[in-house]
Amino acid sequence: MDHNNSSFSSFKSYMNALSDVHNRLIRRAGSVSSTFDETSCIRSRSGADMRRNLRWYDLVCFGIGGMVGAGVFVTSGTASHDKAGPAVILSYAIAGLCALLSAFCYTEFAVHMPVAGGAFSYIRVTFGEFTAFLVGANLVMDYVLSNAAAARSFTTYLGTAIGVSADSKWRITLPSLPNGFNQLDIIAVLIILILTIIICYSTRESSVLNMILTSVHIMFIIFVIMMGFWKGDVKNFTQPSDPARPGGFFPYGASGVFNGAALVYVSYIGYDAVSTLAEEVKNPVTDIPIGVSGSVILVTVLYCLMAASMSMLLPYDLINPESPFTGAFIDKSNAYNWVTNVIGIGASFGILTSLLVAMLGQARYICVIGRSGVVPVWFAKVHSKTSTPVNASVFLGILTAAIALFTELNVLLNLVSIGTLFVFFMVSNAVIYRRYVSVETTSPWPTLSFLLSFSFTCIIFTLLWWLAPPGKPKGFMLGACFVVSVVLVQLFDYMVPQARKPDFWGVPLMPWIPCVSIFLNIFLLGNIDSPSYVRFGVFSAAIVLLYVLYSVHASFDGEEKGSTCQKNVEMVKESIDIEDLTVKVQS
Numbered sequence: 001m002d003h004n005n006s007s008f009s010s011f012k013s014y015m016n017a018l019s020d021v022h023n024r025l026i027r028r029a030g031s032v033s034s035t036f037d038e039t040s041c042i043r044s045r046s047g048a049d050m051r052r053n054l055r056w057y058d059l060v061c062f063g064i065g066g067m068v069g070a071g072v073f074v075t076s077g078t079a080s081h082d083k084a085g086p087a088v089i090l091s092y093a094i095a096g097l098c099a100l101l102s103a104f105c106y107t108e109f110a111v112h113m114p115v116a117g118g119a120f121s122y123i124r125v126t127f128g129e130f131t132a133f134l135v136g137a138n139l140v141m142d143y144v145l146s147n148a149a150a151a152r153s154f155t156t157y158l159g160t161a162i163g164v165s166a167d168s169k170w171r172i173t174l175p176s177l178p179n180g181f182n183q184l185d186i187i188a189v190l191i192i193l194i195l196t197i198i199i200c201y202s203t204r205e206s207s208v209l210n211m212i213l214t215s216v217h218i219m220f221i222i223f224v225i226m227m228g229f230w231k232g233d234v235k236n237f238t239q240p241s242d243p244a245r246p247g248g249f250f251p252y253g254a255s256g257v258f259n260g261a262a263l264v265y266v267s268y269i270g271y272d273a274v275s276t277l278a279e280e281v282k283n284p285v286t287d288i289p290i291g292v293s294g295s296v297i298l299v300t301v302l303y304c305l306m307a308a309s310m311s312m313l314l315p316y317d318l319i320n321p322e323s324p325f326t327g328a329f330i331d332k333s334n335a336y337n338w339v340t341n342v343i344g345i346g347a348s349f350g351i352l353t354s355l356l357v358a359m360l361g362q363a364r365y366i367c368v369i370g371r372s373g374v375v376p377v378w379f380a381k382v383h384s385k386t387s388t389p390v391n392a393s394v395f396l397g398i399l400t401a402a403i404a405l406f407t408e409l410n411v412l413l414n415l416v417s418i419g420t421l422f423v424f425f426m427v428s429n430a431v432i433y434r435r436y437v438s439v440e441t442t443s444p445w446p447t448l449s450f451l452l453s454f455s456f457t458c459i460i461f462t463l464l465w466w467l468a469p470p471g472k473p474k475g476f477m478l479g480a481c482f483v484v485s486v487v488l489v490q491l492f493d494y495m496v497p498q499a500r501k502p503d504f505w506g507v508p509l510m511p512w513i514p515c516v517s518i519f520l521n522i523f524l525l526g527n528i529d530s531p532s533y534v535r536f537g538v539f540s541a542a543i544v545l546l547y548v549l550y551s552v553h554a555s556f557d558g559e560e561k562g563s564t565c566q567k568n569v570e571m572v573k574e575s576i577d578i579e580d581l582t583v584k585v586q587s
Contacts, residue, residue, distance in 0.1 A: 007553035029130035051387035058207045059291020065214040065353030066270030077324030084260030085251035085316040089307045091260030096300030099268035101517040105431040111505040114284035117368030118276040126430040138419035143362035148404035151188035154351040161344030188404040196397030220346025228309025241315040262527040273361030285504045363393040373558040374551035418532040425521040438499035450492040462526035
C-alpha cells in the first residue's frame with residue numbers, strides 16, 4: 001500500500017501497527033463479510049469481471065477431469081491388496097457417497113454466493129477472516145504441492161507409455177544437491193508453464209481443452225475396464241491364490257471396506273475446484289448443482305467399474321499395490337505387455353486434466369484471497385481482455401514449476417492432502433452454522449456448542465477405530481459413540497430452529513447430511529500419516545505468522561479507508577441482491 005496513512009508507508013508506521021496488533025486482531029480476525037460484500041464490493045476490487053460463459057456440462061467435465069487423474073491407477077492396488085480385497089468396489093462406492101455429501105455442502109454455498117473464492121469465501125462469511133485465511137492458504141499450498149507432484153508423475157507415466165526410463169533419460173541429476181532435490185525435471189516445468197498460458201488466455205478455451213483431454217482419458221479408462229472384464233475371471237472375486245489367506249468377497253470384513261474407503265477417498269479430491277468457477281457460470285442456480293453432483297456420481301461409477309475390472313484380473317493377494325493394472329497384464333501373458341503402455345498413455349492424459357482443473361482452482365482461490373485484502377490486491381486483478389486472474393495464475397504457475405523442477409515425488413506426496421480434508425470439514429460445519437445462526441436475530445452458542453460436541457464425539461470414535469485393539473470393549477465404545485452422536489443431532493434438530501432457508505438450492509435433510517460429512521472427514525483425517533500433520537502444523541504456524549505480521553494490518557487499513565463494506569447496510573443490500581437474482585432466474 002502506498003497511502004500515507006498505511007501501516008506499510010514507512011518503517012515507523014509499521015512499528016506502530018505492530019504495537020497495536022492486539023487490538024487489530026480483536027477487530028479483524030473474527031470479522032465476517034456478507035453475501036452482498038462477496039458478490040459486489042469485494043468482487044469489484046478485481047477490476048474487470050470474469051466472463052460468465054460456463055454451463056453445467058463444462059462443470060461436469062471439469063469435475064471429472066479434476067478427480068480422475070493417475071491416482072486411481074495406484075491407490076486401488078493398495079486398497080485391494082492390503083485393506084478390502086475384492087470388496088474394494090464397495091470402498092469406492094462409500095468414498096463416492098462421502099464425496100457427494102461434501103459436494104452438497106459446497107453446492108449450497110456456491111449457488112447462494114457464486115464467487116470464485118470457493119471454500120475461502122464460504123468460511124469467511126461464516127467464521128471470519130482469520131479462519132478463512134488459515135484454511136484458504138493451507139489449501140492453496142496443497143494445490144501447489146500436489147500439482148508439482150502431478151507434473152513430475154506426468155514425466156514418469158509418459159516414459160512408461162513409450163518405454164523410456166524418465167530418471168535416466170529425461171531428468172538431469174545434480175550430485176551437488178541433496179537427495180530428493182537433485183533430479184531436475186524439465187518436462188514437468190514445461191507442462192506447468194504451457195497450462196499456465198492456457199488458463200491465462202481464456203476459461204472458455206480451457207474448458208474446451210479439458211473436454212478433449214477428459215474424453216480421451218475416459219476412453220482409455222473404458223478400454224482398461226473392458227480388458228479386465230474380457231480377460232478376467234469372476235472366481236477371483238472370492239478365491240485368493242493362497243488358500244491360507246482369507247477368502248470370500250470380504251476377506252478383511254466390514255472394517256476392511258471402510259479402511260479401504262479412507263484410502264481411496266483421495267481419488268475424489270478435485271470436485272472442490274469446480275466451486276471456484278461459480279463466478280464464471282451462466283446460471284449458477286441450475287448449472288452448479290448438476291455440474292458438481294453429476295461429476296461426483298459419474299466418477300464413482302467409473303471407479304467402481306475399474307475396481308471390479310481389477311478384481312477380476314487377479315486374486316486380491318496377487319495384485320501389485322503400486323501398479324495394480326500394469327502388473328496384472330504383465331502377469332497374464334507377455335502378449336499383453338502392450339496394455340501397460342496404453343495404461344501409461346491414459347494416465348498421462350489423466351494427469352493433464354487434473355493439473356488443468358487444479359491450476360484453474362488455485363488461481364481463483366488466491367485471487368479472492370487478494371480481494372479480501374489479507375494478501376496484496378495485485379493477486380486479485382482480472383485481466384480486462386481475457387477475463388481471467390492473470391496475476392494469480394502466473395505467480396502460482398511459476399511457483400509450482402520451480403517446486404516441480406527440483407523436488408522429487410516421494411518428498412511432495414508426504415506434504416499433501418490433510419489441508420483439503422480439513423477444508424471439507426470446515427465447509428460442512430459452515431453450512432450448518434449459516435442455516436441455524438443469523439447474527440442479528442439468533443444466538444450462535446447453541447449451534448457452536450452442538451458443532452463442537454458432535455466433532456468431539458467423532459474424534460473419539462475415530463481414535464478408537466484406528467488405535468484401539470480389536471475386541472468387545474472396542475465394539476461397545478464405538479457403539480456408544482455412535483448412539484451419542486445420533487442423539488446429539490436429533491436433539492439439535494428438535495430444539496434449534498433454522499434461522500434461514502435457502503432461496504434457490506439447499507442441502508437436503510439438514511442437519512443430517514452435513515453431520516455425516518463432518519464425521520466422514522474426521523474419520524478420514526484419522527487415516528492421514530504423521531508427516532502430513534507435521535506439514536500442516538508447520539504451514540499453519542507460518543500462515544499465522546504472516547497474518548500477524550502483514551495480513552491483519554492490510555485488512556485493518558482497508559477497513560479504515562472504507563474499502564470494507566459496512567455492516568449497517570449489508571442486510572438491505574443483500575435482500576436487494578437476492579431479489580435481483582430471483583428476477584434473473586425467473587426470466
